[in-house]
Amino acid sequence: xxxxxxxxxxxxxxxxxxxxxxxxxxxxxxxxxxxxxxxxxxxxxxxxxxxxxxxxxxxxxxxxxxxxxxxxxxxxxxxxxxxxxxxxxxxxxxxxxxxxxxxxxxxxxxxxxx
Amino acid sequence: xxxxxxxxxxxxxxxxxxxxxxxxxxxxxxxxxxxxxxxxxxxxxxxxxxxxxxxxxxxxxxxxxxxxxxxxxxxxxxxxxxxxxxxxxxxxxxxxxxxxxxxxxxxxxxxxxxxxxxxxxxxxxxxxxxxxxxxxxxxxxxxxxxxxxxxxxxxxxxxxxxxxxxxxxxxxxxxxxxxxxxxxxxxxxxxxxxxxxxxxxxx
Numbered sequence: 001x002x003x004x005x006x007x008x009x010x011x012x013x014x015x016x017x018x019x020x021x022x023x024x025x026x027x028x029x030x031x032x033x034x035x036x037x038x039x040x041x042x043x044x045x046x047x048x049x050x051x052x053x054x055x056x057x058x059x060x061x062x063x064x065x066x067x068x069x070x071x072x073x074x075x076x077x078x079x080x081x082x083x084x085x086x087x088x089x090x091x092x093x094x095x096x097x098x099x100x101x102x103x104x105x106x107x108x109x110x111x112x113x114x
Numbered sequence: 115x116x117x118x119x120x121x122x123x124x125x126x127x128x129x130x131x132x133x134x135x136x137x138x139x140x141x142x143x144x145x146x147x148x149x150x151x152x153x154x155x156x157x158x159x160x161x162x163x164x165x166x167x168x169x170x171x172x173x174x175x176x177x178x179x180x181x182x183x184x185x186x187x188x189x190x191x192x193x194x195x196x197x198x199x200x201x202x203x204x205x206x207x208x209x210x211x212x213x214x215x216x217x218x219x220x221x222x223x224x225x226x227x228x229x230x231x232x233x234x235x236x237x238x239x240x241x242x243x244x245x246x247x248x249x250x251x252x253x254x255x256x257x258x259x260x261x262x263x264x265x266x267x268x269x270x271x272x273x274x275x276x277x278x279x280x281x282x283x284x285x286x287x288x289x290x291x292x293x294x295x296x297x298x299x300x301x302x303x304x305x306x307x308x309x310x311x312x313x314x315x316x317x
Binding site: 012016019039 | 117118120121124125127155156159160161162163248257273274275277278281282285286288289292294295296299300302303306310311
């Protein structure tokens with residue numbers, strides 16, 4: 001085996017190097033996949049914070065809010081607007097993402113308390 | 115960056131999904147997995163329609179595959195003229211075509227979705243080694259359908275966590291593609307070592 005590898009190194013360095021590189025890449029991707037998968041499965045990390053790219057419908061959907069509940073928070077009916085970014089809506093209303101996040105969290109917490 | 119990409123999916127919807135899957139089939143690095151997951155997520159929220167989002171991604175991928183195959187075929191014809199000029203090389207070329215047609219179909223299918231990072235190169239190689247066009251098209255379209263259904267479906271199911279999911283799936287497909295290449299190179303190495311042993315008269 002060892003003499004075979006030595007022979008290969010003398011005759012075909014490229015093949016051996018490519019194999020080693022591909023094996024390292026395989027381990028690298030496997031490790032990252034497992035680490036990210038563990039993070040994903042942790043219930044503490046399952047609430048996705050609000051981001052500017054989200055749409056009102058998307059926020060309502062991912063937080064499990066009814067349209068009227070969402071309207072309480074942002075003052076608009078999510079079913080009335082399609083494909084609008086949260087960041088544009090917030091700019092119109094003079095709100096920041098973190099302010100909206102606080103309101104949403106309060107709403108969700110209140111529902112859990114019910 | 116992720117913010118910009120996801121905003122683009124909201125703004126351009128199906129047209130963007132078509133463009134991204136088309137280009138990704140030509141070995142142009144595209145965040146197609148994230149985009150398709152986002153497409154599925156926005157279908158779940160009601161921002162996009164399922165038929166147009168999935169249809170556009172599928173059509174983009176199939177058109178991209180065909181384009182890659184044609185490019186490969188053009189390059190292959192040029193190569194063929196060079197190869198067939200010498201009998202020894204002509205035999206080798208014939209062998210490559212025979213192998214491609216024997217194993218090419220399932221290879222095309224799996225490289226659409228399971229080991230998708232290898233997909234574009236299979237398009238070029240399939241075209242260049244004379245893989246039967248109808249076989250390429252049928253296996254390819256089936257594979258792309260699986261790819262679109264899996265990614266848009268996962269985006270739909272896990273709509274509220276598409277960014278993290280894209281990261282996990284990106285690494286998973288990297289793992290599978292790198293693993294497939296490692297196994298392929300390993301087999302090649304084993305053959306080379308065996309051949310060397312035979313040459314030395316040890317077997």
